[in-house]
Amino acid sequence: MLEQLCINTVRTLSMDAVQKANSGHPGTPMALAPLAFVLWDRFLRFNPRDPHWAGRDRFILSNGHASMLLYSMLFLTGFDLTLDDLKNFRQWGSKTPGHPEYGLTAGVETTTGPLGQGISNSVGMAIAQRWFAAQFNRDGHNVFDYRIYAVCGDGDLMEGVSNEAASVAGHLGLSNLIWFYDNNHITIEGNTSLAFSDDVATRFQGWHWNVLHVADVNNLEEVDRAIRTAQTETERPTLVIVNSHIGWGSPHKQDTAEAHGEALGVEEVRLTKINYGWPPDAQFLVPEEAKSYMGKAVERGAQWEREWNEKYAAWAKAFPDLGKEWELIAKRELPEGWDKDIPVFPADAKGMATRESNGKVLNAVAKNVPWLIGGAADLAPSTKTLLKDGGSFERGEYDGRNFHFGIREHAMGAIVNGMSLSGIRAFGATFFIFSDYMRPTVRLAALMDLPVIFIYTHDSIGLGEDGPTHQPIEQMMSLRAVPRLLTFRPGDANEVAEVCRYIMTLKHEPALLALSRQAMPTLDRTKYTSASGTAKGAYVLADSGGTPEVILIGTGSELQLCVGAYERLTAEGVKARVVSMPSWELFEKQSPEYRAEVLPPGVHARVAVEAGTTFGWSKYVGDAGEVVGHDDFGASAPIKELMTHFGFTVENVIAKARLSMSKAKS
Numbered sequence: 001m002l003e004q005l006c007i008n009t010v011r012t013l014s015m016d017a018v019q020k021a022n023s024g025h026p027g028t029p030m031a032l033a034p035l036a037f038v039l040w041d042r043f044l045r046f047n048p049r050d051p052h053w054a055g056r057d058r059f060i061l062s063n064g065h066a067s068m069l070l071y072s073m074l075f076l077t078g079f080d081l082t083l084d085d086l087k088n089f090r091q092w093g094s095k096t097p098g099h100p101e102y103g104l105t106a107g108v109e110t111t112t113g114p115l116g117q118g119i120s121n122s123v124g125m126a127i128a129q130r131w132f133a134a135q136f137n138r139d140g141h142n143v144f145d146y147r148i149y150a151v152c153g154d155g156d157l158m159e160g161v162s163n164e165a166a167s168v169a170g171h172l173g174l175s176n177l178i179w180f181y182d183n184n185h186i187t188i189e190g191n192t193s194l195a196f197s198d199d200v201a202t203r204f205q206g207w208h209w210n211v212l213h214v215a216d217v218n219n220l221e222e223v224d225r226a227i228r229t230a231q232t233e234t235e236r237p238t239l240v241i242v243n244s245h246i247g248w249g250s251p252h253k254q255d256t257a258e259a260h261g262e263a264l265g266v267e268e269v270r271l272t273k274i275n276y277g278w279p280p281d282a283q284f285l286v287p288e289e290a291k292s293y294m295g296k297a298v299e300r301g302a303q304w305e306r307e308w309n310e311k312y313a314a315w316a317k318a319f320p321d322l323g324k325e326w327e328l329i330a331k332r333e334l335p336e337g338w339d340k341d342i343p344v345f346p347a348d349a350k351g352m353a354t355r356e357s358n359g360k361v362l363n364a365v366a367k368n369v370p371w372l373i374g375g376a377a378d379l380a381p382s383t384k385t386l387l388k389d390g391g392s393f394e395r396g397e398y399d400g401r402n403f404h405f406g407i408r409e410h411a412m413g414a415i416v417n418g419m420s421l422s423g424i425r426a427f428g429a430t431f432f433i434f435s436d437y438m439r440p441t442v443r444l445a446a447l448m449d450l451p452v453i454f455i456y457t458h459d460s461i462g463l464g465e466d467g468p469t470h471q472p473i474e475q476m477m478s479l480r481a482v483p484r485l486l487t488f489r490p491g492d493a494n495e496v497a498e499v500c501r502y503i504m505t506l507k508h509e510p511a512l513l514a515l516s517r518q519a520m521p522t523l524d525r526t527k528y529t530s531a532s533g534t535a536k537g538a539y540v541l542a543d544s545g546g547t548p549e550v551i552l553i554g555t556g557s558e559l560q561l562c563v564g565a566y567e568r569l570t571a572e573g574v575k576a577r578v579v580s581m582p583s584w585e586l587f588e589k590q591s592p593e594y595r596a597e598v599l600p601p602g603v604h605a606r607v608a609v610e611a612g613t614t615f616g617w618s619k620y621v622g623d624a625g626e627v628v629g630h631d632d633f634g635a636s637a638p639i640k641e642l643m644t645h646f647g648f649t650v651e652n653v654i655a656k657a658r659l660s661m662s663k664a665k666s
């Protein structure tokens, strides 16, 4: 009876909040309240007063539209969420936004809403737990032993990303991962039979998952049994297929798509409450018995954390070095001397590709930062991201540092986000063109303020023969448009080193590296200015003195064209300046004075050179400016021909410089 009271409290709070906001999704919280209750009441280990407790189990609501389910549970179990917060559901400034947002609401483990992402993040979290356990649990000290639970719906399981992620989880045998699939046969347009006839169980069995069934979510003992069984599994992740009825108890809306995405309506809410045996006109009613029973989570959580802290203390005493490492991880800090092996690259006219220099720098840093780990989507030999002597993270060998994500870019993005949410300094790598395959995850990393490193190589038409399907054009500029994301297109090996030195210290922003396939000169820094200006996003690389007549702005592999043009122009007596601009966003963070120093507002003759779309460059070159870029798709040919054909030559940069100088004059 008490349990039913708690469950109906979750249901009615969800209905009332959606009704008050007149916006939101009531049906799924009403249906899944029993599942959430049993899981949180009997199994989930968490401490509402310390939501970041490292030993906690993770709970992810991947069907984020059902957010009121999570908010009701957080409120009732004593997290930092009040009844007023629930009443402010979906309102400006509230802690209860439409979809759960990481960092905004205590107890929300990841931002969900774009379907498929949450459960895919959960795979990254399960990987992180396994990795921590392999690294840190020693000699019977079992400090890192938590589980990851995720709830998902039809939408999550239809999305491609979750298929990729589930395939990874099954392959790796992540038995610490338990997904609950809300099998309610309803999505927005109506019955799932309109668009979805997969045999989900067979699909997951094919991915080497353990598959369990709950015939009726309202049968609490059946739910309990399924979770107990899932917990005994040691080889495979578990999918629990849970049959439920969306809008359960609503006389006119149960099992209909209307229960999915709109308030039930005042009268229907009343009728449903009558069905639950609830006072029909009471709103946001929290019976004392329910609140006090569910509120016991606070004492339970505190006790768990106390016990865990004892385990932790004994472990940290036995392994002080590991203990220190963990503390750094938890604070997102770096070990002393972490950057001491970052190389300085000698000047070299032939130089090297930035993917190459990045591989060297990454390895130099990884040597001193053991939790800098990641991998590629089957392109490590090309992206040069293999960590030497790092071993592979494989089923049963969970201490490896190189991840083989397979050809699953989208899941790779979601997984590295999940790893980052767990404290790992994670990177994922592929060709730049395939950033399109993982774009939602880059966006979510930025939205969640996660310091993930996205490494993209083969960053322009300069990749050559692979042709237009592989040649990025609009990717760089479109990713510059993602708020909070820091993008970098370094112009030589020493800029790569400086980019790494900078991004490793980030705690809250993802960084994206666009790196070349082809070699580019390593600039002579005794002749040109130091690469340390990279950390300001843009800096004056070369200047002939006095007020420049023209400014040449270059990024990445085209910086060398600016340098070449500068040498010729200055030899002819033109006062020129080269600005290297590896990161727009970092430059924008500098003071107005610094920006005006680098790009004096009075100098209108400007040329930007970047092998990508010209779209957007007018911001820096202005009306009299010119852009050497490319606004159509590329072509399959050797790089030299491509670059000449598309105008990426010193001669063309000089011609554009002259044109801009004359435009600026008139």
Ligand SMILES: Cc1ncc(C[n+]2csc(CCOP(=O)(O)OP(=O)(O)O)c2C)c(N)n1
Binding pocket: 028, 063, 065, 066, 113, 114, 115, 116, 152, 153, 154, 155, 156, 159, 182, 184, 186, 187, 188, 246, 260
């Ligand atoms: C990637 C993505 N596509 C579309 C949507 C819009 N959307 C939100 S809920 C939903 C239907 C989800 O159905 P289901 O998972 O069965 O949820 P239920 O109706 O059972 O709550 C859709 C299409 C979304 N949130 N994310």
